[in-house]
Amino acid sequence: MTRRSGRGGRRPGSPDTRGQILEAARTEFARSGFGGTTIRTVAAAAAVDPALVHHYFGSKQQLFEAVIDPPADPRAIVAPMLDLPREEMGEALVRQFLALWDGPPGHRARVLMTTAVTDPTTGALLREFVLMRAVHPVLAAVATPRRERDLRAGLITSQLMGLALARYVLAFPELAKPTADRLVHAIAPTIQRYLTGEV
Protein backbone atom coordinates (compact mmCIF):
# COMPACT_ATOMS: atom_id res chain seq x y z
CA MET A 1 0.00 0.00 0.00
CA THR A 2 2.66 2.52 1.00
CA ARG A 3 4.94 3.99 -1.61
CA ARG A 4 8.60 3.13 -1.09
CA SER A 5 11.11 5.79 -0.14
CA GLY A 6 13.89 7.17 -2.36
CA ARG A 7 14.31 10.88 -2.82
CA GLY A 8 13.52 11.07 -6.55
CA GLY A 9 10.06 12.42 -7.26
CA ARG A 10 9.42 13.65 -3.72
CA ARG A 11 7.50 16.88 -3.42
CA PRO A 12 9.45 19.82 -2.02
CA GLY A 13 8.15 21.60 1.09
CA SER A 14 5.29 23.57 -0.49
CA PRO A 15 2.82 25.63 1.54
CA ASP A 16 0.41 22.70 1.46
CA THR A 17 2.93 20.03 2.46
CA ARG A 18 1.96 20.26 6.11
CA GLY A 19 -1.67 19.64 5.21
CA GLN A 20 -0.80 16.70 2.99
CA ILE A 21 1.23 15.09 5.74
CA LEU A 22 -1.58 15.66 8.24
CA GLU A 23 -4.13 14.06 5.91
CA ALA A 24 -1.85 11.07 5.29
CA ALA A 25 -1.26 10.69 9.04
CA ARG A 26 -5.00 10.78 9.70
CA THR A 27 -5.52 7.90 7.26
CA GLU A 28 -2.58 5.88 8.55
CA PHE A 29 -3.51 6.21 12.25
CA ALA A 30 -7.12 5.28 11.51
CA ARG A 31 -6.10 2.23 9.51
CA SER A 32 -3.17 0.90 11.51
CA GLY A 33 -3.56 2.36 14.99
CA PHE A 34 -0.80 4.12 16.89
CA GLY A 35 1.48 1.07 17.09
CA GLY A 36 1.19 0.20 13.41
CA THR A 37 1.95 3.71 12.17
CA THR A 38 5.44 5.15 11.79
CA ILE A 39 6.85 8.47 10.62
CA ARG A 40 8.15 6.51 7.64
CA THR A 41 4.76 5.06 6.58
CA VAL A 42 3.16 8.49 6.93
CA ALA A 43 5.95 10.07 4.85
CA ALA A 44 5.52 7.38 2.18
CA ALA A 45 1.74 7.87 2.06
CA ALA A 46 2.22 11.64 1.72
CA ALA A 47 5.04 11.13 -0.82
CA VAL A 48 7.46 13.28 1.14
CA ASP A 49 10.76 12.66 2.86
CA PRO A 50 10.47 11.47 6.50
CA ALA A 51 12.68 14.39 7.52
CA LEU A 52 9.90 16.75 6.43
CA VAL A 53 7.44 14.98 8.72
CA HIS A 54 9.84 15.47 11.61
CA HIS A 55 10.38 19.08 10.58
CA TYR A 56 6.67 19.95 10.63
CA PHE A 57 5.47 17.79 13.51
CA GLY A 58 8.37 16.49 15.62
CA SER A 59 7.81 13.01 17.06
CA LYS A 60 5.15 10.42 16.19
CA GLN A 61 3.35 11.31 19.42
CA GLN A 62 3.28 14.99 18.43
CA LEU A 63 2.07 14.11 14.95
CA PHE A 64 -0.71 12.08 16.51
CA GLU A 65 -1.77 14.93 18.76
CA ALA A 66 -1.90 17.21 15.73
CA VAL A 67 -4.20 14.71 14.01
CA ILE A 68 -6.71 14.40 16.82
CA ASP A 69 -6.35 17.93 18.19
CA PRO A 70 -9.18 17.83 19.35
CA PRO A 71 -12.11 16.19 17.50
CA ALA A 72 -14.30 18.91 18.99
CA ASP A 73 -14.55 20.84 22.22
CA PRO A 74 -16.81 18.59 24.29
CA ARG A 75 -17.82 21.41 26.61
CA ALA A 76 -19.05 23.53 23.71
CA ILE A 77 -21.08 20.56 22.45
CA VAL A 78 -22.93 19.94 25.68
CA ALA A 79 -23.27 23.59 26.71
CA PRO A 80 -26.53 24.19 24.75
CA MET A 81 -28.25 21.24 26.41
CA LEU A 82 -27.50 22.21 30.00
CA ASP A 83 -30.60 24.43 30.23
CA LEU A 84 -33.02 21.75 28.99
CA PRO A 85 -35.54 20.15 31.36
CA ARG A 86 -33.71 17.23 32.98
CA GLU A 87 -36.07 14.63 31.51
CA GLU A 88 -35.03 15.70 27.99
CA MET A 89 -31.31 15.48 28.56
CA GLY A 90 -30.91 11.78 27.75
CA GLU A 91 -32.32 12.26 24.28
CA ALA A 92 -30.33 15.46 23.72
CA LEU A 93 -27.09 13.77 24.69
CA VAL A 94 -27.55 10.84 22.29
CA ARG A 95 -28.59 13.22 19.50
CA GLN A 96 -25.57 15.50 19.98
CA PHE A 97 -23.24 12.52 20.18
CA LEU A 98 -24.49 11.07 16.88
CA ALA A 99 -24.43 14.50 15.21
CA LEU A 100 -20.78 14.84 16.21
CA TRP A 101 -19.83 11.45 14.75
CA ASP A 102 -21.91 12.00 11.60
CA GLY A 103 -20.30 15.42 11.05
CA PRO A 104 -16.78 16.54 10.11
CA PRO A 105 -15.24 15.79 13.55
CA GLY A 106 -16.39 12.16 13.19
CA HIS A 107 -13.30 11.13 11.30
CA ARG A 108 -11.00 12.45 14.00
CA ALA A 109 -13.15 10.89 16.71
CA ARG A 110 -12.73 7.55 14.94
CA VAL A 111 -8.94 7.94 14.90
CA LEU A 112 -9.04 8.74 18.61
CA MET A 113 -11.04 5.61 19.45
CA THR A 114 -9.09 3.32 17.14
CA THR A 115 -5.83 4.44 18.65
CA ALA A 116 -7.04 4.41 22.26
CA VAL A 117 -7.49 0.63 22.35
CA THR A 118 -3.75 -0.01 21.98
CA ASP A 119 -2.27 3.20 23.39
CA PRO A 120 -2.90 4.05 27.06
CA THR A 121 -2.00 7.72 26.56
CA THR A 122 -4.74 8.06 23.98
CA GLY A 123 -7.07 6.05 26.20
CA ALA A 124 -6.61 8.65 28.91
CA LEU A 125 -7.25 11.40 26.36
CA LEU A 126 -10.47 9.70 25.24
CA ARG A 127 -11.63 9.47 28.85
CA GLU A 128 -10.83 13.13 29.36
CA PHE A 129 -12.83 14.17 26.27
CA VAL A 130 -15.90 11.99 26.63
CA LEU A 131 -16.27 11.29 30.31
CA MET A 132 -14.76 14.31 32.02
CA ARG A 133 -15.62 17.13 29.62
CA ALA A 134 -18.94 15.97 28.13
CA VAL A 135 -20.71 13.54 30.47
CA HIS A 136 -19.74 15.00 33.84
CA PRO A 137 -21.04 18.52 33.06
CA VAL A 138 -24.40 17.00 32.11
CA LEU A 139 -24.50 15.03 35.36
CA ALA A 140 -23.67 18.20 37.27
CA ALA A 141 -26.50 20.00 35.47
CA VAL A 142 -29.07 17.41 36.56
CA ALA A 143 -27.77 17.73 40.15
CA THR A 144 -26.59 14.12 40.46
CA PRO A 145 -25.40 13.42 44.02
CA ARG A 146 -21.60 13.47 43.98
CA ARG A 147 -21.22 9.86 45.18
CA GLU A 148 -23.26 8.56 42.20
CA ARG A 149 -21.50 10.56 39.49
CA ASP A 150 -18.65 8.20 38.69
CA LEU A 151 -20.88 5.17 38.19
CA ARG A 152 -23.46 7.08 36.15
CA ALA A 153 -20.75 8.70 34.04
CA GLY A 154 -19.22 5.29 33.39
CA LEU A 155 -22.56 3.75 32.38
CA ILE A 156 -23.37 6.59 29.97
CA THR A 157 -19.89 6.44 28.48
CA SER A 158 -20.14 2.66 28.01
CA GLN A 159 -23.36 2.94 26.00
CA LEU A 160 -22.23 5.92 23.91
CA MET A 161 -18.79 4.47 23.15
CA GLY A 162 -20.27 1.06 22.33
CA LEU A 163 -22.64 2.76 19.91
CA ALA A 164 -19.78 4.62 18.23
CA LEU A 165 -17.64 1.48 18.14
CA ALA A 166 -20.34 -0.64 16.49
CA ARG A 167 -21.77 2.02 14.15
CA TYR A 168 -18.71 4.01 13.03
CA VAL A 169 -15.58 1.99 13.78
CA LEU A 170 -16.64 -1.62 13.18
CA ALA A 171 -19.56 -0.56 10.94
CA PHE A 172 -21.76 -3.49 11.94
CA PRO A 173 -24.74 -3.20 9.55
CA GLU A 174 -27.24 -3.62 12.40
CA LEU A 175 -26.10 -0.22 13.74
CA ALA A 176 -24.70 1.43 10.63
CA LYS A 177 -27.96 1.18 8.64
CA PRO A 178 -30.57 2.74 10.98
CA THR A 179 -31.00 6.53 10.84
CA ALA A 180 -29.70 8.66 13.68
CA ASP A 181 -33.32 9.41 14.63
CA ARG A 182 -34.14 5.72 14.93
CA LEU A 183 -31.14 5.12 17.19
CA VAL A 184 -31.90 8.21 19.30
CA HIS A 185 -35.42 6.86 19.84
CA ALA A 186 -34.11 3.46 20.95
CA ILE A 187 -31.16 4.57 23.07
CA ALA A 188 -32.39 7.83 24.70
CA PRO A 189 -34.29 6.01 27.49
CA THR A 190 -31.10 4.15 28.41
CA ILE A 191 -29.08 7.35 28.73
CA GLN A 192 -31.94 9.07 30.57
CA ARG A 193 -32.05 6.26 33.15
CA TYR A 194 -28.26 6.36 33.58
CA LEU A 195 -28.56 10.14 34.09
CA THR A 196 -31.54 10.42 36.43
CA GLY A 197 -33.17 7.00 36.99
CA GLU A 198 -32.57 4.02 39.25
CA VAL A 199 -29.24 2.32 38.60
Place this chain on the structure above:
Amino acid sequence: MTRRSGRGGRRPGSPDTRGQILEAARTEFARSGFGGTTIRTVAAAAAVDPALVHHYFGSKQQLFEAVIDPPADPRAIVAPMLDLPREEMGEALVRQFLALWDGPPGHRARVLMTTAVTDPTTGALLREFVLMRAVHPVLAAVATPRRERDLRAGLITSQLMGLALARYVLAFPELAKPTADRLVHAIAPTIQRYLTGEV
Protein backbone atom coordinates in the same frame (compact mmCIF):
# COMPACT_ATOMS: atom_id res chain seq x y z
CA MET B 1 11.15 -3.48 23.67
CA THR B 2 11.72 -6.38 21.30
CA ARG B 3 14.93 -8.35 21.38
CA ARG B 4 16.94 -8.13 18.19
CA SER B 5 17.38 -11.13 15.92
CA GLY B 6 20.56 -13.08 15.30
CA ARG B 7 20.67 -16.83 15.68
CA GLY B 8 23.06 -17.03 18.67
CA GLY B 9 21.27 -17.78 21.92
CA ARG B 10 17.93 -18.67 20.30
CA ARG B 11 16.06 -21.52 21.88
CA PRO B 12 15.78 -24.67 19.80
CA GLY B 13 12.35 -26.07 18.99
CA SER B 14 11.50 -27.61 22.34
CA PRO B 15 8.10 -29.14 23.13
CA ASP B 16 7.09 -25.86 24.75
CA THR B 17 8.28 -23.60 21.94
CA ARG B 18 4.85 -23.52 20.34
CA GLY B 19 3.31 -22.39 23.63
CA GLN B 20 5.95 -19.70 24.13
CA ILE B 21 5.33 -18.32 20.65
CA LEU B 22 1.58 -18.33 21.25
CA GLU B 23 1.97 -16.47 24.53
CA ALA B 24 4.27 -13.91 22.91
CA ALA B 25 1.82 -13.46 20.02
CA ARG B 26 -1.05 -12.92 22.46
CA THR B 27 0.87 -10.14 24.16
CA GLU B 28 2.01 -8.53 20.91
CA PHE B 29 -1.45 -8.55 19.28
CA ALA B 30 -3.05 -7.12 22.43
CA ARG B 31 -0.44 -4.36 22.67
CA SER B 32 0.05 -3.39 19.04
CA GLY B 33 -3.06 -4.62 17.23
CA PHE B 34 -3.02 -6.69 14.05
CA GLY B 35 -1.34 -4.01 11.92
CA GLY B 36 1.41 -3.29 14.44
CA THR B 37 2.37 -6.93 14.95
CA THR B 38 4.67 -8.91 12.66
CA ILE B 39 6.01 -12.47 12.64
CA ARG B 40 9.36 -10.84 13.39
CA THR B 41 8.22 -8.95 16.51
CA VAL B 42 6.51 -12.07 17.84
CA ALA B 43 9.64 -14.15 17.19
CA ALA B 44 11.77 -11.55 18.95
CA ALA B 45 9.42 -11.44 21.97
CA ALA B 46 9.51 -15.25 22.18
CA ALA B 47 13.30 -15.31 21.62
CA VAL B 48 13.02 -17.73 18.70
CA ASP B 49 13.88 -17.55 15.02
CA PRO B 50 11.06 -16.16 12.82
CA ALA B 51 11.27 -19.36 10.74
CA LEU B 52 10.03 -21.30 13.77
CA VAL B 53 6.97 -19.06 14.02
CA HIS B 54 6.19 -19.78 10.37
CA HIS B 55 6.84 -23.48 10.96
CA TYR B 56 4.36 -23.77 13.82
CA PHE B 57 1.69 -21.32 12.70
CA GLY B 58 2.06 -20.39 9.02
CA SER B 59 1.09 -16.80 8.20
CA LYS B 60 0.42 -13.86 10.54
CA GLN B 61 -3.30 -14.32 9.91
CA GLN B 62 -3.08 -17.99 10.94
CA LEU B 63 -1.07 -17.08 14.03
CA PHE B 64 -3.74 -14.57 14.93
CA GLU B 65 -6.51 -17.15 14.55
CA ALA B 66 -4.56 -19.50 16.81
CA VAL B 67 -4.37 -16.76 19.44
CA ILE B 68 -8.07 -15.95 19.48
CA ASP B 69 -9.32 -19.43 18.61
CA PRO B 70 -12.03 -18.87 19.86
CA PRO B 71 -12.33 -16.92 23.15
CA ALA B 72 -15.19 -19.26 23.96
CA ASP B 73 -18.04 -20.96 22.13
CA PRO B 74 -20.75 -18.30 22.33
CA ARG B 75 -23.52 -20.83 21.75
CA ALA B 76 -22.40 -22.91 24.72
CA ILE B 77 -22.36 -19.79 26.88
CA VAL B 78 -25.91 -18.73 26.10
CA ALA B 79 -27.41 -22.24 25.94
CA PRO B 80 -28.09 -22.51 29.71
CA MET B 81 -30.07 -19.26 29.72
CA LEU B 82 -32.42 -20.11 26.88
CA ASP B 83 -34.88 -21.85 29.20
CA LEU B 84 -35.12 -18.97 31.66
CA PRO B 85 -38.30 -16.88 31.93
CA ARG B 86 -37.99 -14.16 29.31
CA GLU B 87 -38.03 -11.35 31.88
CA GLU B 88 -34.86 -12.77 33.47
CA MET B 89 -32.86 -13.01 30.28
CA GLY B 90 -31.51 -9.46 30.27
CA GLU B 91 -29.86 -9.95 33.63
CA ALA B 92 -28.57 -13.41 32.70
CA LEU B 93 -27.01 -12.11 29.50
CA VAL B 94 -25.10 -9.30 31.25
CA ARG B 95 -23.99 -11.70 34.00
CA GLN B 96 -22.69 -14.33 31.56
CA PHE B 97 -20.96 -11.69 29.47
CA LEU B 98 -19.08 -10.28 32.48
CA ALA B 99 -18.23 -13.78 33.75
CA LEU B 100 -16.68 -14.55 30.36
CA TRP B 101 -14.52 -11.41 30.39
CA ASP B 102 -13.55 -11.86 34.05
CA GLY B 103 -12.56 -15.49 33.40
CA PRO B 104 -9.73 -17.13 31.45
CA PRO B 105 -11.24 -16.38 27.98
CA GLY B 106 -11.23 -12.68 28.86
CA HIS B 107 -7.67 -12.17 27.72
CA ARG B 108 -8.41 -13.62 24.30
CA ALA B 109 -11.62 -11.62 24.05
CA ARG B 110 -9.58 -8.49 24.67
CA VAL B 111 -7.17 -9.39 21.87
CA LEU B 112 -10.14 -9.94 19.57
CA MET B 113 -11.64 -6.52 20.32
CA THR B 114 -8.33 -4.66 20.21
CA THR B 115 -7.54 -6.13 16.83
CA ALA B 116 -11.03 -5.70 15.38
CA VAL B 117 -10.87 -1.91 15.43
CA THR B 118 -8.13 -1.80 12.80
CA ASP B 119 -8.67 -5.10 10.97
CA PRO B 120 -11.97 -5.64 9.10
CA THR B 121 -11.50 -9.43 8.99
CA THR B 122 -11.35 -9.53 12.76
CA GLY B 123 -14.25 -7.09 12.95
CA ALA B 124 -16.34 -9.56 11.00
CA LEU B 125 -15.19 -12.35 13.32
CA LEU B 126 -16.19 -10.29 16.36
CA ARG B 127 -19.63 -9.68 14.86
CA GLU B 128 -19.99 -13.40 14.16
CA PHE B 129 -19.09 -14.34 17.74
CA VAL B 130 -21.03 -11.75 19.69
CA LEU B 131 -23.95 -10.78 17.53
CA MET B 132 -24.70 -13.88 15.46
CA ARG B 133 -23.81 -16.70 17.86
CA ALA B 134 -24.66 -15.19 21.26
CA VAL B 135 -27.23 -12.40 20.91
CA HIS B 136 -29.36 -13.77 18.06
CA PRO B 137 -30.07 -17.13 19.78
CA VAL B 138 -31.31 -15.22 22.85
CA LEU B 139 -33.56 -13.07 20.66
CA ALA B 140 -34.90 -16.19 19.00
CA ALA B 141 -35.59 -17.71 22.42
CA VAL B 142 -37.71 -14.72 23.47
CA ALA B 143 -39.62 -15.00 20.18
CA THR B 144 -38.63 -11.58 18.85
CA PRO B 145 -40.44 -10.81 15.58
CA ARG B 146 -37.99 -11.40 12.74
CA ARG B 147 -38.16 -7.80 11.44
CA GLU B 148 -37.04 -6.42 14.84
CA ARG B 149 -34.15 -8.79 15.41
CA ASP B 150 -31.39 -6.89 13.64
CA LEU B 151 -32.02 -3.61 15.46
CA ARG B 152 -32.41 -5.29 18.85
CA ALA B 153 -29.29 -7.39 18.30
CA GLY B 154 -27.37 -4.25 17.36
CA LEU B 155 -28.54 -2.35 20.43
CA ILE B 156 -27.63 -5.20 22.80
CA THR B 157 -24.24 -5.59 21.14
CA SER B 158 -23.54 -1.86 21.39
CA GLN B 159 -24.13 -1.84 25.17
CA LEU B 160 -22.22 -5.05 25.86
CA MET B 161 -19.26 -4.14 23.67
CA GLY B 162 -19.14 -0.62 25.11
CA LEU B 163 -19.06 -2.12 28.59
CA ALA B 164 -16.20 -4.45 27.63
CA LEU B 165 -14.34 -1.64 25.90
CA ALA B 166 -14.55 0.72 28.88
CA ARG B 167 -14.04 -1.88 31.65
CA TYR B 168 -11.51 -4.29 30.19
CA VAL B 169 -9.78 -2.68 27.20
CA LEU B 170 -9.53 0.98 28.18
CA ALA B 171 -9.87 0.18 31.91
CA PHE B 172 -11.64 3.45 32.74
CA PRO B 173 -11.79 3.41 36.57
CA GLU B 174 -15.49 4.34 36.57
CA LEU B 175 -16.24 0.90 35.05
CA ALA B 176 -13.20 -1.11 36.12
CA LYS B 177 -13.75 -0.55 39.87
CA PRO B 178 -17.41 -1.61 40.39
CA THR B 179 -18.09 -5.28 41.06
CA ALA B 180 -19.69 -7.40 38.36
CA ASP B 181 -22.84 -7.61 40.52
CA ARG B 182 -23.10 -3.82 40.71
CA LEU B 183 -22.79 -3.49 36.94
CA VAL B 184 -25.28 -6.30 36.32
CA HIS B 185 -27.77 -4.48 38.53
CA ALA B 186 -27.32 -1.22 36.62
CA ILE B 187 -27.18 -2.58 33.07
CA ALA B 188 -29.62 -5.54 33.12
CA PRO B 189 -32.70 -3.30 32.63
CA THR B 190 -31.09 -1.84 29.51
CA ILE B 191 -30.47 -5.25 27.97
CA GLN B 192 -33.93 -6.45 29.03
CA ARG B 193 -35.57 -3.51 27.24
CA TYR B 194 -33.48 -4.09 24.12
CA LEU B 195 -34.56 -7.75 24.23
CA THR B 196 -38.27 -7.48 24.97
CA GLY B 197 -39.29 -3.85 25.62
CA GLU B 198 -40.18 -0.84 23.52
CA VAL B 199 -37.32 0.34 21.31
